[in-house]
Amino acid sequence: MKTMSPLRITHLVWITASIMALSAAQDIPRIKDLGCVNDYDTKMVCFWEVVTGDANCSSDFQLKYANTDTENEVLYCKDLGNEYRENFRVANKCVCNIDVKNLISTDRYHVQVESQGRTEGEKTIAIFSSIKPKPPSLLEVNLSDPTNGVVKWKTNYENEYLATFLSYQIQFISVEDGKTAWEHPLEQMEPLRYKFSKRQLTRGSEYKVRVRTKHKQTQIIWSEWSPAYTFRN
Structure with missing residues (x-):
């Protein structure tokens, strides 16, 4: 029985690892159009579109955010899921509702969306220019x-x-x-x-x-x- 040389074994291991890494990377959902609005009171809402198709937003992603004046205090969104329109789940749209104690017009927040430990999108949001008031x-x-x-x-x-x-x-x-x-x-x-x-x-x-x-x-x-x-x- 012919045995493989150490060099050939190393080459095969490298190819296998590369294929597995590529497959894992392809499994990570990609996003676009990350944005946030706020009600100028106590709530900020962030949203994005998943370009790789159907997603379970609550398990596929996490969103972390921080006021740019206190970036050492990083917080995580607790209310993250798929968008719903007229009680129907939208497969490729994610939304995150964030409760903020007191929104100030001069505040800026850095938001970052991650999937499987990889950053898929990030943006700095100015509170004053992203106000969407509560509906009357x-x-x-x-x-x-x-x-x-x-x-x-x-x-x-x-x-x-x-x-x-x-x-x-x-x-x-x-x-x-x-x-x-x-x-x-x-x-x-x-x-x-x-x-x-x-x-x-x-x-x-x-x-x-x-x-x-x-x-x-x-x-x-x-x-x-x-x-x-x-x-x-």
């Missing part, structure tokens, strides 16, 4: 006046000072065809209400009204829409 909540649509209606809502910010930095957009949608009847930008308002003429809408028709908001100074990212309120004109 509609309280009521008052139709008691025969000529005008009044929409009232709240900001969902306990800190009234933060609420002074918000501007709004209101939108009326026809229930019959789903088309926007009209929408209107609104500057800072106190109290939070909008009076509209009933003549702008078709009498007897049903409409949905909703409100969203953004930070007046950054003017970058809209909040999600408030839940819609349905009424008959």
Whole structure:
């Protein structure tokens, strides 16, 4: 029986190790479009897309973050998982919800996404330029006046000072065809209400009204829409 030389054995071991390393590297999910937004209060949300296909975000990744002023204090995201849209899991989108005691507009956070000990993405996030406010909540649509209606809502910010930095957009949608009847930008308002003429809408028709908001100074990212309120004109 012919035996292999030590050199040939070494060569085969090197090839085998290389193939295993390449296979392991191919198993590591790759990501793109890492980003974060914050509600200018107590929550930051980071998200990314997995370019290598289906992923179990909670087990495939970990996200660590640190305030750039205190980088020696590295924290890990505890609420990491796949994104859900209308109760359906999105296979290639990950989202991480981070609770922060007190977000300050001048803060910057360094976030880093790892998989199997390897850094797959990192980014420094400026709090002020990544504000996505909390969505408002509609309280009521008052139709008691025969000529005008009044929409009232709240900001969902306990800190009234933060609420002074918000501007709004209101939108009326026809229930019959789903088309926007009209929408209107609104500057800072106190109290939070909008009076509209009933003549702008078709009498007897049903409409949905909703409100969203953004930070007046950054003017970058809209909040999600408030839940819609349905009424008959």
